[in-house]
Amino acid sequence: MEKDTTEKTSVDLKAELLHALFVLRSLNFHKFGHAKFGIGGGFGRRGFEHPHSHLHRSDLNMPSFALLKQLQIREEKGESGGAWLSEMREYLQVSKAAVSQMLGALEKRGLITREPDPENRRTIIVKLTDEGRKTIEHFERSFDHHIGMMVERFGEKDTREIIRIIYKFADIMEELHNEAAEEKEGN
Numbered sequence: 001m002e003k004d005t006t007e008k009t010s011v012d013l014k015a016e017l018l019h020a021l022f023v024l025r026s027l028n029f030h031k032f033g034h035a036k037f038g039i040g041g042g043f044g045r046r047g048f049e050h051p052h053s054h055l056h057r058s059d060l061n062m063p064s065f066a067l068l069k070q071l072q073i074r075e076e077k078g079e080s081g082g083a084w085l086s087e088m089r090e091y092l093q094v095s096k097a098a099v100s101q102m103l104g105a106l107e108k109r110g111l112i113t114r115e116p117d118p119e120n121r122r123t124i125i126v127k128l129t130d131e132g133r134k135t136i137e138h139f140e141r142s143f144d145h146h147i148g149m150m151v152e153r154f155g156e157k158d159t160r161e162i163i164r165i166i167y168k169f170a171d172i173m174e175e176l177h178n179e180a181a182e183e184k185e186g187n
Contacts, residue, residue: 013159014147020166025062060139063092064102068111068136071128085126111135 060068067088074084089099103126106112111132117123128136151159 010148010151013151013156014144016163017151017159018143018147020163022062022066023170024166060135063094063098064106065136065139065143066092067099067102068106068128068132071112071126072133072136075128085124106132 070084070088070091085096085099089096092099094102103112103114107114109131110129113127113129114124115127117125154162
């Protein structure tokens with residue numbers, strides 16, 4: 001029974017750390033004039049990549065992976081169409097152009113297809129390809145492996161502290177942004 005509890009804690013802790021890292025990545029440093037703050041579109045130039053992989057399927061940044069994953073979830077629910085793209089813009093905190101650029105890059109790599117909705121020509125239907133599904137699966141395994149190694153090396157206590165500090169950092173960044181906006185409005 002103890003192993004099940006430990007395993008659940010590990011899974012929960014990895015999920016919490018992943019979310020905290022995504023929050024950190026999503027912070028809008030450019031609002032403070034520091035667009036090159038060192039936390040770019042992904043974790044490293046090539047994303048997370050398993051050292052023994054020669055397929056480079058995980059050569060994705062976090063926003064592109066999040067977009068693919070959301071697409072997979074929508075397809076599993078039987079939802080299609082382009083309405084969810086505005087939700088993705090908000091979720092990823094990126095512009096419409098950035099989402100279009102990501103979709104173009106994913107389509108070029110053969111991970112998705114885009115076609116006009118026959119019922120509403122203004123809407124585009126985005127679908128995962130088989131290669132897109134394989135890429136999601138590979139990325140998730142690789143990412144889980146890396147997050148698991150981080151949790152293992154930091155230990156539960158330090159991992160929870162890192163998560164706490166990331167959220168505190170995000171809160172402070174938001175406060176600073178709000179104060180700067182208020183100051184700007186006051187001038």
